Amino acid sequence: KAGVTQTPRYLIKTRGQQVTLSCSPISGHRSVSWYQQTPGQGLQFLFEYFSETQRNKGNFPGRFSGRQFSNSRSEMNVSTLELGDSALYLCASSTGVFENEQFFGPGTRLTVL
């Protein structure tokens, strides 16, 4: 079974631009969660989608948004990029059942100049 895939793996953007990251979950998984990883803040939860609905959201500004498609693939978008948005963005998939483990993709490394 193929794992979680994320595209692109690396991105370089400038301040003020916007960016879209993509995540394809493991086949059969309906839940996708997104995390931001930085050296200073560690791993922080952005949001979770299940069957095209956002079920949970972390404490990030409205510039961070996401969506999920009917095939469970998910995208996250960051608008008006700031230098502090430079991070590794990880997505994770699971079946969506309570307490079920999440499987992570390799991440997208975003650098904002």
Place this chain on the structure above:
Amino acid sequence: GNSVTQMEGPVTLSEEAFLTINCTYTATGYPSLFWYVQYPGEGLQLLLKATKADDKGSNKGFEATYRKETTSFHLEKGSVQVSDSAVYFCARLNAGGTSYGKLTFGQGTILTVHP
């Protein structure tokens, strides 16, 4: 709130040494507990999990026991290898409600194993 605290690193060991990485969690709800490992330049890999008190998770020689009385989930390995060098994260996942899909992570512990 829900939080996870890991022992501060970095941890440096010689090959075949015994490893313990401490992890404690706040006693709210009935969380599932996990250990993830991250190798340089990669995402997180699930190492082991436990879903209820007294459960023991194990994988690749690593073990951790869900201790409700001490709110702990310490990671142990009897004999580490150079290939175990990585960053280890303890995490909790509460069931449902406002916790859907939200893993809460500890700050991570860098482990370096020397030959």
